[in-house]
Amino acid sequence: MQHADAVSGWERLRRRTRHGDLLFWLIALSFAVLVVGLLVAIIAVTWDGSAAARHEFGFGFLTSSTWNPVKNQYGALPAIYGTVMSSAIALLIAGPIGVMIGVFLAEVSPSRLRMPLSFLVELLAAIPSVVYGMWGVFVFIPFFRTWIATPISERFGDAIPLLAGPVTVGRGMLVAGIILAIMIVPTIAAVSRDVLSVVPTHQREALIALGATRWEVIRHATIPYARAGIIGGMMLGLGRALGETMAATMVIGNTPRIEGSLFAPATTAASLVASQLPNAGSEMHSSALILVALVLFCITLVANSIARLLVWKVQRGSGGKA
Amino acid sequence: MIGSSHASSRRWKRLLLTVVAIMALTMVVAACGGDDDSTATTSSGTSSTATTATSSESTATEAENEATTEATEEPAATTAAASPTAASSESSPAADWEPRNVSADLTGSGASFPDPIYQAWIEQYKSVAPDTTINYQSVGSGQGKKDFAGNVTDFGGTDAYMTDEEMTASPDALHIPTVLGAVTVVYNLETDQPLQFSGETLAAIFLGTVTTWNDPVIAADNPGVNLPDTPITVVHRSDGSGTTSIFTDYLSKVSTEWADQVGSGTAVEWPVGIGGEKNPGVAAGVQQTPGAIGYVELIYALANDLPAPAIKNAQGNYVEPSIESTSAAAAGALADLPDDLRVSITDPQDGANAYPIAGFTWILVHSEMTDQTKAEALTDFLYWALTTGEAQAAELHYAPLPDEVRDLAIDKLTQVTVNGAAVFEAP
Numbered sequence: 036m037q038h039a040d041a042v043s044g045w046e047r048l049r050r051r052t053r054h055g056d057l058l059f060w061l062i063a064l065s066f067a068v069l070v071v072g073l074l075v076a077i078i079a080v081t082w083d084g085s086a087a088a089r090h091e092f093g094f095g096f097l098t099s100s101t102w103n104p105v106k107n108q109y110g111a112l113p114a115i116y117g118t119v120m121s122s123a124i125a126l127l128i129a130g131p132i133g134v135m136i137g138v139f140l141a142e143v144s145p146s147r148l149r150m151p152l153s154f155l156v157e158l159l160a161a162i163p164s165v166v167y168g169m170w171g172v173f174v175f176i177p178f179f180r181t182w183i184a185t186p187i188s189e190r191f192g193d194a195i196p197l198l199a200g201p202v203t204v205g206r207g208m209l210v211a212g213i214i215l216a217i218m219i220v221p222t223i224a225a226v227s228r229d230v231l232s233v234v235p236t237h238q239r240e241a242l243i244a245l246g247a248t249r250w251e252v253i254r255h256a257t258i259p260y261a262r263a264g265i266i267g268g269m270m271l272g273l274g275r276a277l278g279e280t281m282a283a284t285m286v287i288g289n290t291p292r293i294e295g296s297l298f299a300p301a302t303t304a305a306s307l308v309a310s311q312l313p314n315a316g317s318e319m320h321s322s323a324l325i326l327v328a329l330v331l332f333c334i335t336l337v338a339n340s341i342a343r344l345l346v347w348k349v350q351r352g353s354g355g356k357a
Numbered sequence: 358m359i360g361s362s363h364a365s366s367r368r369w370k371r372l373l374l375t376v377v378a379i380m381a382l383t384m385v386v387a388a389c390g391g392d393d394d395s396t397a398t399t400s401s402g403t404s405s406t407a408t409t410a411t412s413s414e415s416t417a418t419e420a421e422n423e424a425t426t427e428a429t430e431e432p433a434a435t436t437a438a439a440s441p442t443a444a445s446s447e448s449s450p451a452a453d454w455e456p457r458n459v460s461a462d463l464t465g466s467g468a469s470f471p472d473p474i475y476q477a478w479i480e481q482y483k484s485v486a487p488d489t490t491i492n493y494q495s496v497g498s499g500q501g502k503k504d505f506a507g508n509v510t511d512f513g514g515t516d517a518y519m520t521d522e523e524m525t526a527s528p529d530a531l532h533i534p535t536v537l538g539a540v541t542v543v544y545n546l547e548t549d550q551p552l553q554f555s556g557e558t559l560a561a562i563f564l565g566t567v568t569t570w571n572d573p574v575i576a577a578d579n580p581g582v583n584l585p586d587t588p589i590t591v592v593h594r595s596d597g598s599g600t601t602s603i604f605t606d607y608l609s610k611v612s613t614e615w616a617d618q619v620g621s622g623t624a625v626e627w628p629v630g631i632g633g634e635k636n637p638g639v640a641a642g643v644q645q646t647p648g649a650i651g652y653v654e655l656i657y658a659l660a661n662d663l664p665a666p667a668i669k670n671a672q673g674n675y676v677e678p679s680i681e682s683t684s685a686a687a688a689g690a691l692a693d694l695p696d697d698l699r700v701s702i703t704d705p706q707d708g709a710n711a712y713p714i715a716g717f718t719w720i721l722v723h724s725e726m727t728d729q730t731k732a733e734a735l736t737d738f739l740y741w742a743l744t745t746g747e748a749q750a751a752e753l754h755y756a757p758l759p760d761e762v763r764d765l766a767i768d769k770l771t772q773v774t775v776n777g778a779a780v781f782e783a784p
Binding site: 101102104105106172173176177180203204205206207284285288289290300302306310311312314316320321 | 496497498499500517588590592595596597598599619620621622623624625626627630631632633634638641642645646649
């Protein structure tokens, strides 16, 4: 009986995957499994590598703001704060700009401008982050420091702690946020353009029939219809900002301290790991850095899950075309 | 149908045109930017490498280029070159010594600081022993030590000697010093005379207790210099590095306050200041900020013509960093040199001309090796590097070992064994 069952099961598989399909099916399956395996391996390695730090510091690791490799005392709070804050600034700046670009490309732009503009926006996404970092260090920061940060902190620094000086080198949280914003604008713009262009024409026509202006059509028909997708695009951009290493490292000032001012240097989880891991002085030091990586992994996992959920939502909302 | 396909082909053409236009534009921009970069950073960058000249590995690339060109152009002139060690080359027993041309693959990894000179040596050693292939990857001292201890590599490179704990894990590790590195202070301040510093002053500045340039502590080091009241901005390395290790080790030796509050290591908890990524990150931060002070590798400062202030040594002399004064630091620390050559030579007690912020970089070798051919190839290469190779160190801005230390290093090579039998005999 058992033997017969096995044969019929095999037959069923064979029938379903005739004409060389079996081979293709197996190859595709193995690659799919490979991705899952890779993810498991990464989690296992970071979990295992951070064992020493997890046992030593426990959950206090997340709330402590000491980072002292000499005394082997580590806490991830400055890195978490820096990561979340710089990404939040980036999203705050890049969100509206990216959506505006998306609206322009999908709704307002004359058709002969649309293609080159889309291309240019996507080209921004292809620039390596080290180039952004270099541009930040050699071009943007000197300009920002002299013409923006110093005057602002001198005028408003006493009243608003967030804008307090001294500006010193100019590298800091706000600069990192701005550079990250430039880096994630293309993602947000491209997704916004895509979701806006699949908004059904009858939605617009209905409003135009009521005598709405172009702005009112965009404001009341297209954007609300594509809202979920736009938010999904922002979350994708946020994901990129959270994990960005090179550009952030070069412009944020890399100081594992929490300072109130946006002009003060800070650090991000990714840049802390990238700059200190290759020359970590002790086992505990590298273990703590791997734990920071694990924490960052959790933060990006949450951000990406939210993005996924929102993309699913927009797929349902716009008839599966997003 | 025809209309739509026509339209789509027109669209493709337009896309193609856009791509071409953008590429042309990018090239123009790159060319203009490239010229600026090459003049700004160093004169040795050609226009084709101008874009890499500003990257974090600028010194590495340039030094390497320089090395390979010199190696190909004048292979015979190597022993005669490099004036500081000319004397040692004459007395060198390497004159009629030939390395065994063993067929072996050697791999090593570790410190990035000596990477340019190691690559130059490896490149040149190919012409001496063509069957021996050597591969060195600059992955950082910490990783280099790990790879070496885990037997992933045949030799390791490190700027920080192995701790006692690490020595218990791999007790047969030999430390073979190759060249010396120094750390120089860089600052950005308009003064009528160049500044100089004592160790205590540097410690106070980097601790944040001295906050303006006209502080009496700085004035005491610089009598007669007109110091402005510009606030001091400290710029330090953000990545873990041997440079930070040497610098903080020096500050710990000259200031008990620093030793208690901060200590030394490849990365420390800086009381004040802002972090820059690698040497270029620190240099850019200092150059862009009036009143800033930082520290970079001497090699980087020399390659980029940064002014390097004199530092007061243990003998009370203010000594400018240079290849000669760095070698003098090693000579000045001879009295404290332990048998295993694991030693920090910052703040050496002897040597009137010793620059006090210097350190060895080592190659790690197992004294008990298992593979005879590898052991022969490795010891021969290192002997060649310590003799012929060492003579070119100064050309690449590396300070060569003083003769006494070089002889001790060669002596270490004779301790390498396979199955209890020595594999190398010094000629």
